[in-house]
Amino acid sequence: xxxxxxxxxxxxxxxQQHVSLPDKDMANLVLSELKRMAxxxxxxxxxxxxxxxxxxxxxxxxxTLADQAQLFQIMSQQGMYNVTPASMQEIQKEQQxxxxxxxxxxxxxxxxxxGGQSGMMATSTQPxxxxxxxxxxxxxxxxxxxxxxxxxxxxxxxxxxxxxxxxPQMRSGTQMSTSSQMSTSTQDQAKKYLI
Amino acid sequence: xxxxxxxxKELSYICDSLKNEExxxxxxxxxxxxxxxxxxxxxxxxxxxxxxxxxxxxxxxxDHHSQYS
Numbered sequence: 001x002x003x004x005x006x007x008x009x010x011x012x013x014x015x016q017q018h019v020s021l022p023d024k025d026m027a028n029l030v031l032s033e034l035k036r037m038a039x040x041x042x043x044x045x046x047x048x049x050x051x052x053x054x055x056x057x058x059x060x061x062x063x064t065l066a067d068q069a070q071l072f073q074i075m076s077q078q079g080m081y082n083v084t085p086a087s088m089q090e091i092q093k094e095q096q097x098x099x100x101x102x103x104x105x106x107x108x109x110x111x112x113x114x115g116g117q118s119g120m121m122a123t124s125t126q127p128x129x130x131x132x133x134x135x136x137x138x139x140x141x142x143x144x145x146x147x148x149x150x151x152x153x154x155x156x157x158x159x160x161x162x163x164x165x166x167x168p169q170m171r172s173g174t175q176m177s178t179s180s181q182m183s184t185s186t187q188d189q190a191k192k193y194l195i
Numbered sequence: 196x197x198x199x200x201x202x203x204k205e206l207s208y209i210c211d212s213l214k215n216e217e218x219x220x221x222x223x224x225x226x227x228x229x230x231x232x233x234x235x236x237x238x239x240x241x242x243x244x245x246x247x248x249x250x251x252x253x254x255x256x257x258d259h260h261s262q263y264s
Contacts, residue, residue: 023231023232023235026225026230026235027230029222030219030223030226030239030242033218033219033222034219037212037215037219040208040211040212040215041212044205044208044209047204047208048208049202049205050201052199053205053209053256053260056252056253056256057208057212060212060249063245063249067245070238071238071242074234074235078232078235
């Protein structure tokens with residue numbers, strides 16, 4: 001069925017011809033290949049148990065990402081890759097949806113982490129309400145200007161406060177304040193998405 | 196298993212990666228020769244050499260761990 005010499009003569013002749021891809025297609029092909037490689041290096045990185053192998057995969061992943069970004073930039077400059085910007089309506093629609101999602105997440109966090117301990121839930125809302133009206137305390141003063149990803153060190157610093165908290169007789173009182181701080185911290189983080 | 200040795204899964208990923216690097220090097224050489232756009236030509240030329248070094252890096256990992264097998 002596939003070997004019909006008479007009908008394939010033309011195709012064989014075409015196969016002997018030198019075929020070159022247009023620049024745009026060639027660039028797209030390499031770009032796709034780099035993206036595929038980045039995905040595979042990511043998987044390899046996640047699966048590697050040996051530290052040396054992991055490090056090598058990670059280095060190659062970073063290099064692949066850099067190459068991909070550079071090629072994309074060239075293609076973009078040459079008008080080979082057009083990016084369609086999202087409309088304001090689409091952005092606002094998603095923003096609204098995730099505002100609700102953020103609110104539900106905040107409720108979830110308040111429900112389980114709010115008091116820091118069981119039985120503290122009733123008091124846990126108090127610091128949050130205060131923080132919405134008052135300027136932030138020194139511990140969280142920078143929170144408003146920090147990007148979302150940078151919020152975790154503040155949380156860990158408040159954890160450090162717990163570890164540094166004093167003697168056993170002070171502990172109950174200290175825990176009250178630190179747990180309030182922690183809930184304020186997590187709530188502040190969640191709150192940033194609601195504004 | 197020796198702590199310095201690699202698993203069969205890791206070996207498999209290294210081999211897949213070597214094959215990927217080989218392919219991208221050949222694609223880049225093809226692009227460097229065939230592309231008309233000078234910027235793309237230069238980029239592919241440079242990247243073919245870079246990626247061949249990455250091929251070598253993966254081969255070094257294999258060489259390093261072959262002594263434990």
